[in-house]
Amino acid sequence: MNILNSILTTPITATGLLICLGCALLLGVLSALVFSYKSRNSASLSITLALLPMAMAMVVMMVNGNLGVAIAVAGGFTLVRFRSIAGTGREICAVFINMTLGVITGMGYIGIAAIFFVLVAAANIVLVSIGFGGRKKEKLLRITIPEDYDYAGLFDDIFKKNNITAGIHKIKTTNMGSLIDVTYRITLEGETVSKEMIDEIRQRNGNLGVMVSTFAEEREQL
Numbered sequence: 001m002n003i004l005n006s007i008l009t010t011p012i013t014a015t016g017l018l019i020c021l022g023c024a025l026l027l028g029v030l031s032a033l034v035f036s037y038k039s040r041n042s043a044s045l046s047i048t049l050a051l052l053p054m055a056m057a058m059v060v061m062m063v064n065g066n067l068g069v070a071i072a073v074a075g076g077f078t079l080v081r082f083r084s085i086a087g088t089g090r091e092i093c094a095v096f097i098n099m100t101l102g103v104i105t106g107m108g109y110i111g112i113a114a115i116f117f118v119l120v121a122a123a124n125i126v127l128v129s130i131g132f133g134g135r136k137k138e139k140l141l142r143i144t145i146p147e148d149y150d151y152a153g154l155f156d157d158i159f160k161k162n163n164i165t166a167g168i169h170k171i172k173t174t175n176m177g178s179l180i181d182v183t184y185r186i187t188l189e190g191e192t193v194s195k196e197m198i199d200e201i202r203q204r205n206g207n208l209g210v211m212v213s214t215f216a217e218e219r220e221q222l
Contacts, residue, residue: 008108012061016108020061021054024105027117028053028098034121035094038128045091049098056102064107140169141184141193143201144208147173151182155201162197163189179208 008016032049035041041049097120104113145151151171159166169185186193193212201210 003111004109005111006108007110008061017061019110020057020105020108023110023113024053024057024102025050027101027105027113030121031094031098031101031117034124035090037125039090041091045094049094052095052098053102053105056099057106060103060106138185138187139193140213141166141186142209142211142213143182143184143205144174144210145180145182145205146208147178147180149180149205151180154182155184155204158197158200158204159184159186162194164193164197181209 007019028050031053032041032046035049036046101113101117104116143155145154151168155166165187166184168182170181170183172181172183173179174181198210198212202208
């Protein structure tokens with residue numbers, strides 16, 4: 001038997017149904033694990049990725065060859081309102097890939113679904129591991145200064161001395177306008193900001209707050 005052929009027959013048998021749904025669930029769980037690699041996926045997203053292929057497979061099997069049911073299901077999907085915030089491009093891609101896995105398994109092409117999953121999983125792991133398209137050693141540096149300080153170029157010499165590329169990311173007034181929080185987006189040559197640099201900044205900003213944090217990527221609206 002060719003593994004690239006569909007295992008489903010007409011009419012669908014109980015055995016074929018269970019095999020397709022079981023494979024869809026297995027691929028969904030594996031996909032959720034793959035897309036959580038070096039990523040902070042929520043439990044909600046992981047469960048969604050795990051169950052989505054099985055749900056899609058069931059829909060495909062039920063509408064197979066029935067145009068009226070297919071139109072009714074499509075209309076039902078248009079009524080679904082997603083109330084969660086938009087995800088990152090990677091999360092949306094993961095959902096789309098799992099829907100594709102569901103469609104393939106729902107048509108009975110278990111072998112093709114397995115091959116597709118292996119290729120996608122391998123590509124995801126390799127691209128994430130090499131940091132493809134990512135920002136290396138980039139952090140946010142928030143410095144609090146008095147309101148009468150001119151923040152433009154105030155710390156440029158310190159950044160230059162420590163081989164740090166910095167650009168103002170955000171400016172915000174605090175403490176009833178008496179203080180200003182200046183957030184810089186910095187690129188480091190080393191692994192972290194040195195204590196000596198932080199001490200230099202504190203001497204210049206009047207020993208007010210200095211905070212370094214990981215750059216939080218703004219979510220793409222796709």
